[in-house]
Amino acid sequence: xxxxxxxxxxxxxxxIKIGGQPGKxxxxxxxxxxxxxxPDFIEAKKHLEMMYKxxxxxxxxxxxxxxxxxxxxxxxxxxxxxxxxxxQSPFSIDIIEPDLKIKILKxxxxxNLLKRTIYNSxxxxxxxxxxxxxxxxxPEAAIFVAFNPKDKSPDGKIEVLENxxxxxxxxxxxxxxxxxxxxxxxxxxxxxxGDNSGASIAAIPVIKEEYGFPTGCAIHNVVEKxxxxxxIGFSKKPVDAxxxxxxxxxGGDFAIYxxxxxxxxxxxxxxxxxxxxxxxxxxxxxxEPVSSHPRRTLLK
Amino acid sequence: xxxxxxVIGSYPVKYDNxxxxxxxxxxxxxxxxxxxxxxxxxMVNAGIDIVSSGQTKDPFVHIFMRNIGGCRIRDRAxxxxxxxxxxxxxxxxxxxxxxxxxxxxxxxGLITGPYTLAKSxxxxxxxxxxxxxxxxxxxxxxxxxxxxxxxxxxSVDEPFFSVDYPAYAHDLLEKIFDDIKIQKRxxxxxxxxxxVPELLEMPVNxxxxxxxxxxxxxxxxxxxxxxxxxxxxxxxxxxxxxxSVEEISRHLKKGIDIFGEKIVQLSPDCGLRMMPRSxxxxxxxxxxxxxxxxxx
Numbered sequence: 001x002x003x004x005x006x007x008x009x010x011x012x013x014x015x016i017k018i019g020g021q022p023g024k025x026x027x028x029x030x031x032x033x034x035x036x037x038x039p040d041f042i043e044a045k046k047h048l049e050m051m052y053k054x055x056x057x058x059x060x061x062x063x064x065x066x067x068x069x070x071x072x073x074x075x076x077x078x079x080x081x082x083x084x085x086x087x088q089s090p091f092s093i094d095i096i097e098p099d100l101k102i103k104i105l106k107x108x109x110x111x112n113l114l115k116r117t118i119y120n121s122x123x124x125x126x127x128x129x130x131x132x133x134x135x136x137x138x139p140e141a142a143i144f145v146a147f148n149p150k151d152k153s154p155d156g157k158i159e160v161l162e163n164x165x166x167x168x169x170x171x172x173x174x175x176x177x178x179x180x181x182x183x184x185x186x187x188x189x190x191x192x193x194g195d196n197s198g199a200s201i202a203a204i205p206v207i208k209e210e211y212g213f214p215t216g217c218a219i220h221n222v223v224e225k226x227x228x229x230x231x232i233g234f235s236k237k238p239v240d241a242x243x244x245x246x247x248x249x250x251g252g253d254f255a256i257y258x259x260x261x262x263x264x265x266x267x268x269x270x271x272x273x274x275x276x277x278x279x280x281x282x283x284x285x286x287x288e289p290v291s292s293h294p295r296r297t298l299l300k
Numbered sequence: 301x302x303x304x305x306x307v308i309g310s311y312p313v314k315y316d317n318x319x320x321x322x323x324x325x326x327x328x329x330x331x332x333x334x335x336x337x338x339x340x341x342x343m344v345n346a347g348i349d350i351v352s353s354g355q356t357k358d359p360f361v362h363i364f365m366r367n368i369g370g371c372r373i374r375d376r377a378x379x380x381x382x383x384x385x386x387x388x389x390x391x392x393x394x395x396x397x398x399x400x401x402x403x404x405x406x407x408x409g410l411i412t413g414p415y416t417l418a419k420s421x422x423x424x425x426x427x428x429x430x431x432x433x434x435x436x437x438x439x440x441x442x443x444x445x446x447x448x449x450x451x452x453x454x455s456v457d458e459p460f461f462s463v464d465y466p467a468y469a470h471d472l473l474e475k476i477f478d479d480i481k482i483q484k485r486x487x488x489x490x491x492x493x494x495x496v497p498e499l500l501e502m503p504v505n506x507x508x509x510x511x512x513x514x515x516x517x518x519x520x521x522x523x524x525x526x527x528x529x530x531x532x533x534x535x536x537x538x539x540x541x542x543x544s545v546e547e548i549s550r551h552l553k554k555g556i557d558i559f560g561e562k563i564v565q566l567s568p569d570c571g572l573r574m575m576p577r578s579x580x581x582x583x584x585x586x587x588x589x590x591x592x593x594x595x596x
Contacts, residue, residue, distance in 0.1 A: 096321075096322070096325055098318065123321055123324075124317045124320060124321060125317045125318045125320065125321030125322075126317075127317075127318070145324075147321065147324045149320045149323065149324070149330040150357065150358060150366065151366060151373065153372075155372040155373060155374050156373070158374045158375070159373050159374055159375070162374060162375040163375055166358065166359060166362070167315050167317055167320070168317070171375075189324065191324075191327070192327035192328075195327075195329070221327070225327055
């Protein structure tokens, strides 16, 4: 259990508060949509409703993370967001291709959605053109992926935030300053199994103590790539979901937990861990959980 | 005897960051070989006799501090515990270089000197530069031994000697080179005119300095009996202007006047990392041509 000496930064993104001392706010859960193939909006609507229902039940905030793979999907996905994400609620846009990222920033700006947008993500592959686009169309918040190809340890993650590990002319935090993005979420960059994957968890308290930024990761990706699990009955899905409890256990603030269809497994597991952390944090450190915390909503 | 052309160490690199990020998203191992390929192929194509790995992955201090126990890199290189050898540092890269160069191409193994490492980092543990330098020298001695089997020459790079020469410099070098049987070179860039006698006592075969940017060094060395061979810095590493073959030839003639047959290597003044790649390549190519013109 942790309590940090560094003052913790709590960001408020369209009413969802992320960050703070462990035990204060419940872990925010990012559920993913449209990872593969043609976007299936009927299925997505079902999963979105299920995710929000789980969130309402546990008190863990839910944020829909939309994976956009092709330009032709931009308009349709934005239309889906407008129709199905509650007004004022945040969502995140998850894109790999730099050109596509620039195009969606423009589209979100035109639809006045940037105030609700979490940009997923800024990293060493963020181009000069993308930086210019981010300056022009600044999203409300951004996830900074602290992936350092030279050093996957917690120190390496700090190096890339600070100075870009000599791969960029500035660190990722320099990009935040340059683009005017003030609400910073740090993703500690979960690696493949055996490739220092545990460092993404170990880095959470290191980064929170160093900077106080809300911190989390997509630790479930490590399970996703652990082929050996597939040989053991039905274990993959529950192990994938359970991996997320490492994040609150190590003082983290958010989990990017993979497909939103896994919400019914993920939310109760994380809520259970949040309760455990909050109990200890309150008894030992005097940190009181907010009224929406699972400790308050589920333990009557 | 005709001197061999060589390099001091680093070579320009342009990273493909999008490709590096793709390796993360696709959870594939990051490979730095293509950057080594670019650097080494340029050196070979320019006609350089003794090539390095190009030190493309990291700047010369970080290469070592990233891989030594008790050290870490955050905003800067930091020492946070007792410095210890964790395993080979540059060996895999030099083995890779050996696998891609033509058989007659020689290799130089590069070691950033312990004093330069100690002076370049934030020392949060020793608070004693001498002690830290000697512990680093212990680690670097093991690295030198690792490299010995695969390279033709080991070069220790100690730029800090020219700005703040420590009384124990000789002992540091001795610690690293004590058990090394192949050719040993010390490179100190900057103005070394005030420490020439000390440099001439170093336990190395070859001294390497930036004679092109600091031509006053010719006069400084002229005053002493030369007990060492010389690697003559002959093109600048801080100016992207490419020196012509004629200009380099004039420089070599001046060097021959002072050092005669003691010149055994021709090189750039220092690492070329900060140069545009096209300038770096052309500087090397012109250096080779000037060497051929003067020495045949």
